[in-house]
Amino acid sequence: MRPRAFILGFLSGLILFVALNLLAAHLQSDCGLPAVLGFSACADDIRRAGFPFLFWEEGGFAYRSNFYPAMLIVDTAIALGGSVIAGFVAQRIAARRRAVPGDESPG
Numbered sequence: 001m002r003p004r005a006f007i008l009g010f011l012s013g014l015i016l017f018v019a020l021n022l023l024a025a026h027l028q029s030d031c032g033l034p035a036v037l038g039f040s041a042c043a044d045d046i047r048r049a050g051f052p053f054l055f056w057e058e059g060g061f062a063y064r065s066n067f068y069p070a071m072l073i074v075d076t077a078i079a080l081g082g083s084v085i086a087g088f089v090a091q092r093i094a095a096r097r098r099a100v101p102g103d104e105s106p107g
Contacts, residue, residue: 009090013083017051021075024051030059050075 026033028049031042036049049056055071058064 003091005094006087006091008087010083010087012090013086014079016086017079017082021049021051025049028054035059052078 022033025036025048029035029047030045031040031047034040035042035045036047044059044061046057046059048054050068050071053068053071053075055068055075057066
């Protein structure tokens with residue numbers, strides 16, 4: 001059995017979690033994603049990152065900087081676990097499609 005379907009599912013899961021983290025950083029930060037990436041000139045904004053758990057927070061009028069390594073580890077574990085599950089689901093779907101008689105599509 002070729003691992004191509006698993007790899008595609010796994011990478012799709014990782015891309016989804018990266019996109020969700022970027023969206024969460026944009027929505028949670030005062031000046032959006034440009035501020036998180038350092039392209040914004042907002043004064044006194046607070047930049048935040050992390051999905052589903054907040055692991056980084058920095059800025060504000062009374063400047064503060066918080067980094068939560070345990071939350072980063074949990075977020076990473078959730079992303080990798082979800083991506084592995086997506087890979088297995090994609091592999092199972094691909095195996096079922098190959099098992100259907102009369103399906104001669106290249107795959």
